[in-house]
Amino acid sequence: MTLLPDHLLAGYRQFVEGRYLAETQRYRALARDGQSPETMVIACCDSRAAPETIFGAGAGELFVVRNVANLVPPYHPDGDFHGTSAALEFAVQALRVRHIVVMGHGRCGGIKAALDTEAAPLSPGDFIGKWMSIVEPVARSIAGNELMTSAERQTALERISIRTSIANLRSFPYVAAREAAGDLTLHGAWFDISTAELWAMDAETGDFQRPLVDVDEGASAPDGAEAPGEAVLQSAG
Template sequence: MHSFPQHLLDGHANFMSGRYAREKERIRDLAETGQKPTTLIIACCDSRAAPEMIFDAGPGELFVLRNVANLVPIYQPDGGQHGTSAAIEFAIKGLSVSNIVVMGHGRCGGIKAALDPHMKPLDSGDFIGKWMSMLGDLPGQLGQNTAMTDAERQTAMERISIRNSIRNLRTFPYVKSLEDKGQLAVHGAWFDISTGELWIMDNDGDFIRPQL
């Protein structure tokens, strides 16, 4: 049997002597009373783009859903096992969040794979390829734009994907209903790993840097 990774044990020791020691009462209160986050963040699995770090959030403040390339499927209650849809359902129906943020990021590996027609599957199951296929022909359309560099196409696709996920999110009946009643707000954001900058989507679907 392999030994548990030492760097994780060291990290937990630091957590116990640092953040846990400072926020002990708050954390114990969360354990007793349950979580009450007001925001669902749908983000990528990429280890460089952790929402809790980006938004400097403490325990219980964010309900975070992470998957490859921060994609949202369409509402499809077909009896299958849908992890992303289950988390969305719980955040809205169980936790009554008032904000949903779909957050993409620069240098996304999933988006890079979707844009590369010659990319070979990592495994015969090709779970990544099947997952990214929910973008449809959007990567192909963008790939035909030869006036753009590879880096420009990558950034553009990362942002187009956010808009696509928000469209899919609105196929969930309760998302659209709560949004129409003003009880839920849906947002898009894009994080630049290199600079730490956050770009947010405006009402026209364009990405702008907020004034800090």
């Protein structure tokens, strides 16, 4: 019997003999001085959309909280347990991050569940159902739109849920206060797993654009549209 799965131990060995060996001083400094990331990322717990990988971040660069469908609940202090709210409080009040990015992604299982009004709970507790009720009103509206295809409804809710989470971020008094003071900026992003395209939300219009393509070329694609994956490769070349 092994203490951990073999593939995890193999990965750990690779880390210790590779990245850690190359960045030993960095890790020691982080251990000694503590973390001071400038950016918090609120992402989905989907194994295919890891923020550190997507943004090429090293140790200590991102403060990441991941949950089902990268949702932020409204500010609601009570006696219950609030994991995402606790992480947000620490990031804003203790770490004093300067940016918060809500990052959604394509083919999100949580969003798919929110759109499936006929789905039965996975367990009697229905934790997923309760959590996804954060976007229930808009999910119900989109699910009933027969003019959209299933894929269009999925992408639409994935992106609208990002805007919903950003609105909920502003319901936290300390987030609103620091944003008003110009000390904190809120961002939305959406990642396409299939093409590796990254779309960022325009803070003024709410539209999503590809920062390496649309902004440079002065053209934006319609919300929910999928563009060829070659664009990312061309822009990086």
